[in-house]
Amino acid sequence: MKKLNLGCGNVLMEGYINLDNNPNTKPDVVHDLNSYPYPFADSEFDEIYLDHVIEHLEDSIALMQELYRIGKNNSTIIIKCPHFSCNWFHPGHKTAISSKFFTFFDNKNIENYGKTNFEVLEMKLYWIRNGYVVNRSLAIRITNKIINFVANLHIGFAERVWCYWFGGFEEIYFKVKVIK
Numbered sequence: 001m002k003k004l005n006l007g008c009g010n011v012l013m014e015g016y017i018n019l020d021n022n023p024n025t026k027p028d029v030v031h032d033l034n035s036y037p038y039p040f041a042d043s044e045f046d047e048i049y050l051d052h053v054i055e056h057l058e059d060s061i062a063l064m065q066e067l068y069r070i071g072k073n074n075s076t077i078i079i080k081c082p083h084f085s086c087n088w089f090h091p092g093h094k095t096a097i098s099s100k101f102f103t104f105f106d107n108k109n110i111e112n113y114g115k116t117n118f119e120v121l122e123m124k125l126y127w128i129r130n131g132y133v134v135n136r137s138l139a140i141r142i143t144n145k146i147i148n149f150v151a152n153l154h155i156g157f158a159e160r161v162w163c164y165w166f167g168g169f170e171e172i173y174f175k176v177k178v179i180k
Contacts, residue, residue: 002045004070007033007053016049022063048077055081055093064105065114065148071178077118078175083125085159085168094162097172099123099155107179122175125151125158129170 004009006020009027019038020027031039034057048067057063067077082089084096103109107117124130126148133140147166151158163169 002044002093003047003048004040006048006050007056011051013049022057023056030104033063036066038066038070039075042069043072044070048074048075050078051080052082054079055090055095057096060095060101061104061113062096064116064118068105068114068116068118068178068180073178073180075178076121076172076175077178078172080130082172083159083163083169083172085163086170099125099159099172101173104174118176119179120174120176122173123155124148124173125155125169125170126152126165126173127169130169130173 003013003015003016005013005016005018007022008020008025008027009022012015012018012025012027017029018027019029019031019033021030021032023030029039033053048071054063071077078170084094084098093107102118104111104113105116105118106112107115126144128136128144129166133144136144151162151169158169
C-alpha cells in the first residue's frame with residue numbers, strides 16, 4: 001500500500017510519504033500544497049491522510065480535485081480539521097468545514113465540483129479535538145464523551161442547534177473512499 005501524509009509538519013508517519021512545505025520538518029517531499037498539481041502521478045495512492053491541513057489552504061475545492069486525481073479507485077482519504085463552529089479561533093484558517101462538505105464532491109449531487117466522487121465512510125464530531133482530551137480533568141473528559149456521543153447520534157442537529165449550546169466542536173473527522 002502506498003500512503004501519503006499531506007502537510008505533515010513535525011509528525012512524520014512511518015510507512016507514509018510525508019509532504020510539507022517546510023523543509024525544516026525534514027519531510028520526504030517539500031511542496032507547497034497551494035501549488036497544483038502535486039508532484040505525484042494520477043491514481044498513485046491507496047491512502048491519503050490530512051491532519052488539520054485543509055483549513056490553511058487557499059482553495060479547498062482545488063485540493064479535493066487534486067486528492068481525487070492522485071488517489072486510486074477505492075482509496076481512502078482521512079481528513080481531520082476544525083469544525084466550522086470553532087474554525088475561526090486561528091488567524092491562519094481560510095476554510096470552514098461542515099458535515100455537508102462532501103455533498104459537493106458526490107456525483108449524485110447536481111452541484112458537484114470538478115467531476116469528483118467520494119463516498120463518506122465515516123464522519124464524527126469532537127467537542128474537544130480527538131487526542132487532546134487526555135490531560136484534561138476527569139469532569140471534562142466525561143463531559144467530552146457525553147457530548148461527542150450525543151452529537152454524533154445526529155450530526156445535522158448538532159451543527160444546526162447543539163454546537164451553539166456547547167460552544168462548538170473543535171474537530172470534524174472524515175474517512176472517505178475515492179470512487180472512479
